[in-house]
Amino acid sequence: MLVGGLTALAASLLALAVPQVLRAIVNGPLLSDGSRQGVVLGALLVLVLGVLEAFFVWCRRALIATPGTTVEREMRTSLFRHLLDLPVEFHDRWSGGQLLSRAMGDLGTIRRWTVFGLVMLVVSAVTVVVGTVLMFLTSWQLGLVYLVGAVPMVWLGFRFREDYKVVARRAREQAGDLATAVEESVHGIRVLKAFGRGEDALDDFSRQASELRETEVHKARTLSRVSFALGAIPEAVLAVALAIGVSLAARGELSVGALVAFFATAASVNNPVERLGQLLAMTFDAKAATDRFLQVVDTGSTVRDPAVPATLPAADPAGSRVELAGVRFRHPAVVAGRPVPEQGRVDDVLAGVDLTLEPGETIALVGLTGSGKTTLLQLVPRLYDVTAGSVRIDGVDVRDLARTDLRRAVAVAFEEPILFSASVRENVLMGVDEPGDADAVVTQALEVASAGFVHALPDGLDTVIGEEGLSLSGGQRQRVALARAIAVRPRVLLLDDPLSALDVATEAAVTARLREVLTGTTTLVVAHRPSTVALADRVAVLEDGRITGVGRHQDLLAEHPHYRYVLTAMRSPRDASDEDVDVLHGIGTEVAR
Numbered sequence: 001m002l003v004g005g006l007t008a009l010a011a012s013l014l015a016l017a018v019p020q021v022l023r024a025i026v027n028g029p030l031l032s033d034g035s036r037q038g039v040v041l042g043a044l045l046v047l048v049l050g051v052l053e054a055f056f057v058w059c060r061r062a063l064i065a066t067p068g069t070t071v072e073r074e075m076r077t078s079l080f081r082h083l084l085d086l087p088v089e090f091h092d093r094w095s096g097g098q099l100l101s102r103a104m105g106d107l108g109t110i111r112r113w114t115v116f117g118l119v120m121l122v123v124s125a126v127t128v129v130v131g132t133v134l135m136f137l138t139s140w141q142l143g144l145v146y147l148v149g150a151v152p153m154v155w156l157g158f159r160f161r162e163d164y165k166v167v168a169r170r171a172r173e174q175a176g177d178l179a180t181a182v183e184e185s186v187h188g189i190r191v192l193k194a195f196g197r198g199e200d201a202l203d204d205f206s207r208q209a210s211e212l213r214e215t216e217v218h219k220a221r222t223l224s225r226v227s228f229a230l231g232a233i234p235e236a237v238l239a240v241a242l243a244i245g246v247s248l249a250a251r252g253e254l255s256v257g258a259l260v261a262f263f264a265t266a267a268s269v270n271n272p273v274e275r276l277g278q279l280l281a282m283t284f285d286a287k288a289a290t291d292r293f294l295q296v297v298d299t300g301s302t303v304r305d306p307a308v309p310a311t312l313p314a315a316d317p318a319g320s321r322v323e324l325a326g327v328r329f330r331h332p333a334v335v336a337g338r339p340v341p342e343q344g345r346v347d348d349v350l351a352g353v354d355l356t357l358e359p360g361e362t363i364a365l366v367g368l369t370g371s372g373k374t375t376l377l378q379l380v381p382r383l384y385d386v387t388a389g390s391v392r393i394d395g396v397d398v399r400d401l402a403r404t405d406l407r408r409a410v411a412v413a414f415e416e417p418i419l420f421s422a423s424v425r426e427n428v429l430m431g432v433d434e435p436g437d438a439d440a441v442v443t444q445a446l447e448v449a450s451a452g453f454v455h456a457l458p459d460g461l462d463t464v465i466g467e468e469g470l471s472l473s474g475g476q477r478q479r480v481a482l483a484r485a486i487a488v489r490p491r492v493l494l495l496d497d498p499l500s501a502l503d504v505a506t507e508a509a510v511t512a513r514l515r516e517v518l519t520g521t522t523t524l525v526v527a528h529r530p531s532t533v534a535l536a537d538r539v540a541v542l543e544d545g546r547i548t549g550v551g552r553h554q555d556l557l558a559e560h561p562h563y564r565y566v567l568t569a570m571r572s573p574r575d576a577s578d579e580d581v582d583v584l585h586g587i588g589t590e591v592a593r
């Protein structure tokens, strides 16, 4: 980068040397002795300087491309690494489009500035300073005229900075919002089409695109104003200097050669001055882009690894004990996407949860919708950190473990299964560090999850699924995601209603197989229907942010009114299965009794 900058500087200084050769030609061979040889030699020298200048310009381009693109790649990678490290709470409040526009557009702007703007800004500044010194040396009176002309230009530069930096930032934010609009519409294309809201989405998008356009026009107008001034002022100064210079030459106080050299130098200096507006605009754009990049990169992760991580005791074949003690959790208060100090607006989602899962036990977590079941589940692998209290696995606080160790011990299957654009095999093995006989691991996990259908896909386990591949049904996706969690063979398995999209027969098959393989795996499963409860040894009832009952299904049914209420609320008899109806009949009898 430095060598590239030096070659750019050399090219610019060579351009400034040409007027000095002209001065020697005019004052020497042209005006005094009239020697043709002198003029030819001088012309040859100008040619050599020109060729050298072109060579150095080429060097600059060739040398700076590599560091410029390297900077962009490094920044992009570090941004992505940081995004992966940031807690879920960060991603809850940042839109995908804003992050995408930072990773792509903003970093592209920074690269363009690094390879061109930065170098040319330094070179132009040095050229202007050296050129002004040369003009002073040629004629101090004309140099002074030039310096006086620089005063309004510096003032204009400062004003331009104030105006431009605001619109530059606004344009970047609006580009981010626009990217979010595209992302959300593409993601929710089915809903938009099904509700016939395509036109509304288009109207919204057009409005945002127009706002961005207006900001860009504002930017261009601000730039054109300053560019006009930076172009016009030096020309006006040159005109004044010409009048004074000619009269000085006429009085014999300035040689004709010096006059020629002065104007040739001034012409060389005017170029970078005129370019200055453009370069400053690039710089302010890059500044806005850098600020936006740093805004994300400087966001500290609230979920961190401890300085000296603890290790889990060796896995017991009987399973791990999981204890939640006095667990409280509240989401941070957020206004317009920014966390704000709490002003009594946010309640605790969990307000003192005490729950122990014995080794190898399966507990079903039951509660009304919005009671915090998913939230509780996410505290175990530290997708969120508890606000108070602790979560322990085999006696070790999860916050004392390195996150890689923790997430090796704990696997999760979410209700909304996300699959990646990769083969079935890669999706299932995602959480497995050393699969050994990969195919056997995948096949067994898929079998337990009743996901044998994948073998019938066009390329079997190699079929690419996910966004860029074959689309699977909701139930099929859930089963592949469940297989992914099972393949890890975790100590602790967290299932967030993982079978909700399955028909009751398939769910029963999966449940039966899960019960077989879950021996030695401590499991917490969020249940939204009675048949999922059948998977569990015990049931825990989440009510008002606390566990208000833990016990066997039958016992709770008899003793816990809220459990009965939740079970009744889970499904209306009209769409329940026979099995569910049986359960509900049982509840009805209990309630009647």
Ligand SMILES: Nc1ncnc2c1ncn2[C@@H]1O[C@H](COP(=O)(O)OP(=O)(O)OP(=O)(O)O)[C@@H](O)[C@H]1O
Binding pocket: 092, 331, 349, 367, 368, 369, 370, 371, 372, 373, 374, 375, 376
């Ligand atoms: N990212 C978030 N930011 C703020 N509040 C949230 C966030 N996620 C969930 N909540 C709130 O926390 C509460 C508990 O949500 P959670 O998803 O844990 O409930 P749930 O019991 O799993 O619900 P369901 O049975 O409908 O899946 C809800 O009131 C919800 O609005």
